[in-house]
Structure formats: structure tokens, C-alpha cells
Amino acid sequence: MARLFxxxxxxxVVLPAFPPPLFSQDIIAILQSYSNFKIxxxxxxQHVTITAAVMxxxxxxxxxxxxxxxxxxxxCDIINTVxxxxxxxxxxxxxxxxxxxxxxxxxxxxxxxxxxxxxxAEVSAFLSIVKLTAxxxxxxxxxxxxxxxxxxxxxxxxxxxxxxxxxLALEGDLTLRVGSGQTWKKVYEFIERDxxxxxxxxxxxxxxxxxxxxxxxxxxxxxxxxxxxxxKNFQVVTSDSRIINANINExxxxxxxxxxxxxNFGIVTxxxxxxYDLIKMQYTVNAYHASDYANLLNATVNVQKAMEFDNKIGxxxxxxxTVIIAGLLYAEHTAQPPKAFTxxxxxxxxxxxxxxxxxxxxxxxxxxxDTVGQDVGPASRALSSVSTKEDYELYLDVHKQYTERxxxxxxxxxxxxxxTIQPVSxxxxxxxxxxxxxxxxxxxxxxxxxxxxxxxxxxxxTAKSQLNVGLLGxxxxxxxxxxxxxxxxxxxxxAGSRQKVLQSYGKTNLATLTKVxxxxxxxxxxxxxxxxxxxxQ
Ligand SMILES: Cc1cc2nc3c(=O)[nH]c(=O)nc-3n(C[C@H](O)[C@H](O)[C@H](O)COP(=O)(O)OP(=O)(O)OC[C@H]3O[C@@H](n4cnc5c(N)ncnc54)[C@H](O)[C@@H]3O)c2cc1C
Ligand SMILES: *[C@@H]1O[C@H](CO)[C@@H](O)[C@H](O)[C@H]1NC(C)=O
Ligand SMILES: *[C@@H]1O[C@H](CO)[C@@H](O)[C@H](O)[C@H]1NC(C)=O
Ligand SMILES: CC(=O)N[C@H]1CO[C@H](CO)[C@@H](O)[C@@H]1O
Numbered sequence: 408m409a410r411l412f413x414x415x416x417x418x419x420v421v422l423p424a425f426p427p428p429l430f431s432q433d434i435i436a437i438l439q440s441y442s443n444f445k446i447x448x449x450x451x452x453q454h455v456t457i458t459a460a461v462m463x464x465x466x467x468x469x470x471x472x473x474x475x476x477x478x479x480x481x482x483c484d485i486i487n488t489v490x491x492x493x494x495x496x497x498x499x500x501x502x503x504x505x506x507x508x509x510x511x512x513x514x515x516x517x518x519x520x521x522x523x524x525x526x527x528a529e530v531s532a533f534l535s536i537v538k539l540t541a542x543x544x545x546x547x548x549x550x551x552x553x554x555x556x557x558x559x560x561x562x563x564x565x566x567x568x569x570x571x572x573x574x575l576a577l578e579g580d581l582t583l584r585v586g587s588g589q590t591w592k593k594v595y596e597f598i599e600r601d602x603x604x605x606x607x608x609x610x611x612x613x614x615x616x617x618x619x620x621x622x623x624x625x626x627x628x629x630x631x632x633x634x635x636x637x638x639k640n641f642q643v644v645t646s647d648s649r650i651i652n653a654n655i656n657e658x659x660x661x662x663x664x665x666x667x668x669x670x671n672f673g674i675v676t677x678x679x680x681x682x683y684d685l686i687k688m689q690y691t692v693n694a695y696h697a698s699d700y701a702n703l704l705n706a707t708v709n710v711q712k713a714m715e716f717d718n719k720i721g722x723x724x725x726x727x728x729t730v731i732i733a734g735l736l737y738a739e740h741t742a743q744p745p746k747a748f749t750x751x752x753x754x755x756x757x758x759x760x761x762x763x764x765x766x767x768x769x770x771x772x773x774x775x776x777d778t779v780g781q782d783v784g785p786a787s788r789a790l791s792s793v794s795t796k797e798d799y800e801l802y803l804d805v806h807k808q809y810t811e812r813x814x815x816x817x818x819x820x821x822x823x824x825x826x827t828i829q830p831v832s833x834x835x836x837x838x839x840x841x842x843x844x845x846x847x848x849x850x851x852x853x854x855x856x857x858x859x860x861x862x863x864x865x866x867x868x869t870a871k872s873q874l875n876v877g878l879l880g881x882x883x884x885x886x887x888x889x890x891x892x893x894x895x896x897x898x899x900x901x902a903g904s905r906q907k908v909l910q911s912y913g914k915t916n917l918a919t920l921t922k923v924x925x926x927x928x929x930x931x932x933x934x935x936x937x938x939x940x941x942x943x944q
Contacts, residue, residue, distance in 0.1 A: 475542070479518075479520075479543060479562065479565055481540050482537055483496065485539075486532075489532060490524070496520045502521065505521040506518065506566075507785070512787040513553050513555040514553065514554075514558055515559070516556065516560055518561065521565075521568050523567075523570065524572075525572070527650045531648040531650055538930060542564060542936065543936055544566070545937065546558070546674055547568050548615065549588075549612065551617065552900075553787075554903065555904065556938050557938075557940050569616055571588060574677060575594065577603075583680045585677065585678045587678060588615070591607045591610065591773065599769075609625070618634065618900065619638060620665065621667065622666070622847055623635050627721045628721075628838070630686070630719065631683070631838050632839035636842045637681040639654060639679045641653040641661070642676045642677035643927075644675075646673065658927075661923055661926075663843065667846045668920050669942075672933065688736060688766075690762060691763065692779065693757055693759070696730070697726065699731070700806050703724065706751055709750060711797045711832075713746070718832065719738035720738075721736030721737070722734060723829050726806070726827070727814075728810075732761065732779075735751055744764065786864055790858065792857065792858055792898045792900075792902040793856075793887070793893075797853050797854065808886065809824075813879050819865075822871070823862050824875060827858040831856055847896065848912040848916040854894055858898070861873075921943045
């Protein structure tokens with residue numbers, strides 16, 4: 408609590424000389440609302456000298472001609488003074504761990520410092536400080552986005568690590584409050600203790616924050632829509648340092664925009680999620696010889712057709728150069744798996760059941776999938792996303808190009824390129840509309856979201872790998888275009904940094920997102936000071 412009062416002190420004593428004010432009226436109100444305010448302020452008087460010294464330094468650095476690195480360092484100093492213990496710099500033992508937290512090595516950038524807030528008031532003050540110093544920043548949730556600079560920043564910026572936002576609290580029977588720095592494994596463990604479910608990710612280590620802001624593909628989209636469709640309230644800190652809620656009654660435009668609109672509006676500190684009765688789940692994960700691709704791709708289309716009639720079916724097909732992995736999922740414990748999976752159960756190309764047929768829940772499958780994806784070492788990764796109609800002939804065309812041009816790449820020996828077919832049913836899109844709609848502009852039809860992923864281990868392969876994953880995505884788009892199968896949508900959570908994700912939502916949606924971004928971020932902080940991301944500008 409004490410650091411909050413130091414912030415307040417800074418505000419009252421040091422800052423009147425500063426235009427613009429370091430803290431807005433709202434943050435002042437928040438700080439003043441703490442009851443032992445006076446005692447704390449008097450205790451904090453002893454810090455005045457350091458604070459003033461930092462601010463003097465700031466004045467020098469903020470003169471025209473200061474570099475991004477200098478501005479970031481000053482910002483780090485101020486944050487460290489205002490909120491002692493929340494900042495890690497390069498000399499600290501935790502710094503390397505902080506940087507290497509990410510899923511992909513492409514994100515191990517060397518930030519000026521790492522700031523680890525634990526409450527919304529600190530985030531609010533942080534945004535004032537970056538504005539004052541014009542310092543760059545990046546926000547990191549679970550760190551699973553591989554796009555360099557999205558959840559990472561070099562020495563010209565501050566990395567905000569949201570892991571301290573780890574709230575997990577049931578509010579009555581119908582709402583789960585989830586801190587934006589949580590990961591899905593923890594969320595599922597918590598909620599299933601009460602025999603309840605929420606709609607989230609398919610891997611336990613993925614962060615709640617980035618996942619939900621990108622829409623979020625769950626196991627069973629057909630049941631309740633995308634994960635973001637199941638957020639009832641977002642607690643957001645805006646660039647003018649206000650802490651606001653966005654839900655069906657308050658800030659409705661922001662509420663809708665945040666469901667798929669990414670990091671354009673503010674830093675989200677909490678998601679309030681719809682709670683359901685425990686969703687039971689039967690699952691099998693099988694590995695097949697890739698040589699049987701024609702049969703497996705046809706079987707995939709058959710599953711997709713069945714998904715238009717049965718919203719309990721969940722499915723993914725993950726294609727590697729020599730092996731094809733199928734996830735066969737059903738939102739019920741049945742005596743017999745659904746007929747739609749028969750071809751997968753009967754295929755002679757089966758190598759092994761990675762996960763044999765199990766009656767379980769999301770909490771039990773997630774650790775199994777986490778081990779399937781285990782690394783041999785720290786990999787670098789890049790993605791590309793395309794969406795198309797389901798079409799067996801298209802799948803064959805794509806696979807032919809994949810094997811001929813992409814799966815065997817001696818010019819980048821450490822790299823492996825794979826693609827995943829993620830079916831989306833009309834049920835999913837409708838369920839989203841019924842829950843108030845999102846910003847993604849999805850067509851209400853059966854479709855396929857392709858996720859192309861390249862992983863490499865040798866820095867020498869970086870440029871070619873990044874090029875190739877984009878090229879595979881472009882190839883799928885062009886083959887689909889020739890058949891009239893191409894859809895405009897690009898899925899943010901699977902997209903590469905050069906893709907125009909928000910544009911892919913359609914002109915009207917993009918215009919709305921832009922309007923909402925300007926309304927809630929008048930200063931344009933998230934468009935200019937935020938280091939990178941899928942932005943409206
Ligand atoms: C192993 C694995 C499995 C996956 N499975 C799925 C899946 O089943 N379904 C699916 O849809 N996606 C899946 N993804 C993709 C995943 O959803 C995205 O990578 C997502 O961006 C990860 O969120 P994060 O918080 O971990 O990421 P981060 O990299 O920390 O954040 C991603 C983006 O969101 C921003 N951000 C994060 N938190 C906040 C916040 N609180 N406020 C404002 N901005 C914020 C970051 O600045 C960044 O731009 C998977 C990824 C991996 C690596
Ligand atoms: C694809 O599957 C359908 C339904 O099982 C079957 O009738 C058809 O013959 C299959 N086509 C190919 C090319 O395997
Ligand atoms: C799953 O549960 C159903 C219904 O209780 C049962 O008939 C079936 O045998 C179970 N399957 C497995 C693999 O345990
Ligand atoms: C702290 C942490 O989790 N670091 C991990 C970052 O990602 C690499 C590659 O996956 C892991 O090897 C690190 O352990």
C-alpha cells in the first residue's frame with residue numbers, strides 16, 4: 408500500500424510544475440480512497456529527496472533530442488521509485504528469467520526494465536509515467552505469442568509483466584473473476600473444484616490475457632462460441648489512467664471491441680467469465696502416418712460436415728512432414744464415440760494413440776496436450792493464419808504444395824513447418840452473436856481456420872523460416888482463392904506480425920474498432936508508445 412502513497416506524494420508535492428499532470432483525477436481519487444492515507448503520506452515524506460532527484464533527471468532527459476533508451480531508463484527509475492520492488496533491471500538476478508519467460512525465442516528482447524504490477528492502480532500510474540516520458544512499452548500476459556515485439560521490447564522500452572494479476576474468484580455461481588495474468592491450467596484447476604466450467608484455451612500454459620483479447624479458440628466453439636464471447640466484463644486501465652469496466656451496461660462499445668479487438672484500447676487487468684455446469688469431455692488424440700493424408704483429409708471434411716449438425720463435436724488436425732495428429736473430441740461421455748470419427752478410429756495408418764480414448768474434462772486433457780507440445784530446447788517460432796471454406800479438393804491442393812515445397816527444406820536445416828486445420832461451425836458464430844456479438848466479423852458458415860507454424864533452433868535459419876511460414880499461408884490463400892474458397896478472416900491468435908488482422912474483420916468492423924480506440928485512448932498511447940501489436944493504425 409505504501410507505494411501508492413508515495414505516488415500520491417509525488418503528485419501533490421513534486422508535480423504541479425509539470426505539464427501534463429503525472430496522475431489524472433481518477434487515479435488521485437483511487438489513491439485517496441485508501442483509509443490510512445494520512446499516516447502513509449507522513450511515512451513517505453522521507454522518500455521526497457530521491458523522488459525529487461529522479462524528477463530533476465527526468466527534466467534533462469525529456470529535453471528534445473533524448474533517445475528512446477534514455478527515456479525508457481528514466482521511466483524505469485520513476486516506476487521503481489514510486490513502486491519499489493516492482494522493477495527488474497539487467498543487473499538483477501531475475502532479469503534473464505523474466506526475458507526468457509516467453510514461449511518463443513523471437514521474444515527474448517532486452518527491455519530497459521521489467522515492471523511487474525499487481526493492481527490496477529499501479530497500471531494506471533504506469534501509463535501516466537510512460538506518457539510523461541514518452542517511453543515505449545509492451546504488455547505480456549502468458550507470453551505465448553511468438554511475434555517479436557508484441558509481448559517484448561528492446562532497451563528503448565519497458566516490459567509490463569502481468570503475472571501478478573492472478574485473481575481467481577467465484578462471484579456467486581455464474582461468474583468467475585480471472586486476473587489477466589493467469590494461465591488456463593490454473594483457471595481450470597480452480598473452477599473444476601466446484602464442478603463448474605469456463606470457456607478457455609486448449610493448452611495450460613497459454614495466458615488468459617492475449618488469448619481472450621484475440622478471440623480465443625476453445626475445444627468446443629459450437630457450444631458457447633469463442634472464449635471471448637463468454638467474457639461478461641473486462642476491467643480495463645485506459646491511457647488517461649482511468650480504471651473502467653466494459654460490459655453490456657457500461658462502455659458497451661468497448662465491451663464489444665475487446666472481444667477480438669486485441670491491444671488497442673487499454674491494459675486489461677481482469678476478465679469476468681461466464682460460468683457453466685461442468686462440461687464433460689471424451690477425447691482421443693491419435694498419430695497417423697502422413698502418407699495416408701488423402702484419407703485423413705477426407706475424414707476431416709466428413710467431421711466438419713457432422714459439426715454442422717452436432718455442436719458437441721470438437722476436432723483439430725495437426726499436419727507435420729511425417730506424422731498427422733488428430734484430436735477427436737466430444738462434449739459428453741458417450742458409450743460410443745460419434746460416428747463422424749469412425750474413419751479416424753478405423754484408419755490403418757494409425758501409429759499410436761498419443762492420448763487413448765478418455766472420459767474426462769478440460770482440466771484432465773490440458774496437461775496431456777501440454778506434454779505433446781514439449782520442446783527439445785528453446786525454439787524460435789513464427790505463425791501465419793488463413794481462413795477458407797471446407798473443401799476436400801482444396802485440402803489436397805494445399806497438402807501437395809506443403810509436401811513439395813515446404814515440408815522438406817534443406818536450406819534451413821533446423822526448421823520444421825507444420826499446419827493445423829481448425830474447423831469452425833456455424834454454431835460457433837451463432838453462439839457468439841447470441842451473446843452480444845464480437846468485433847471479428849465472422850461469416851455464419853462452416854469454415855476452416857488454418858494455423859501455419861514454423862519452429863527453428865538455429866539463428867541462421869531465422870530469415871528464411873519467417874519468410875516460409877508466410878509463404879505457406881499465402882499459398883493456402885491463393886489456392887483457396889482459385890477455388891472461390893477464400894474467406895477474409897485472419898485469426899489474431901494464429902497470425903504473423905505482418906498480417907493485417909484487424910483489416911481482415913471487414914471495413915465496418917475496422918472503422919468501429921478505430922473509433923472506439925480513439926474514444927478510449929485519446930492520446931493514442933496504445934498506437935504510438937506501445938511497441939507493436941495488431942493495431943488499428
Ligand atoms: C502452445 C500454444 C497453444 C495455443 N492454443 C491456442 C488455442 O487453443 N486457442 C487459441 O485461440 N489460441 C491458442 N494459442 C495462441 C494464443 O492464444 C496466443 O498466442 C495468445 O496471444 C497468447 O496469449 P498470452 O497472454 O499467452 O500471450 P502474450 O504473448 O503475453 O500476449 C499476446 C498479446 O496480447 C497482449 N496482451 C496480453 N495480455 C494483455 C493484457 N492484460 N492487456 C492488454 N494486452 C495484453 C500482448 O501485449 C500481446 O500483444 C496457443 C499458443 C500456443 C503457444
Ligand atoms: C470421402 O468420404 C466419403 C464419406 O465417407 C466417401 O463416400 C468418399 O468415398 C470418400 N472420398 C475419398 C476420395 O476418399
Ligand atoms: C465413458 O463413459 C460412458 C458413459 O458412462 C461409458 O459408456 C464409456 O464406456 C466410457 N468410456 C471410456 C473410454 O471410459
Ligand atoms: C522462464 C521460462 O519459462 N522460460 C522458458 C522460455 O521459453 C523457453 C523455450 O520454450 C524455455 O526453454 C524457457 O525455460
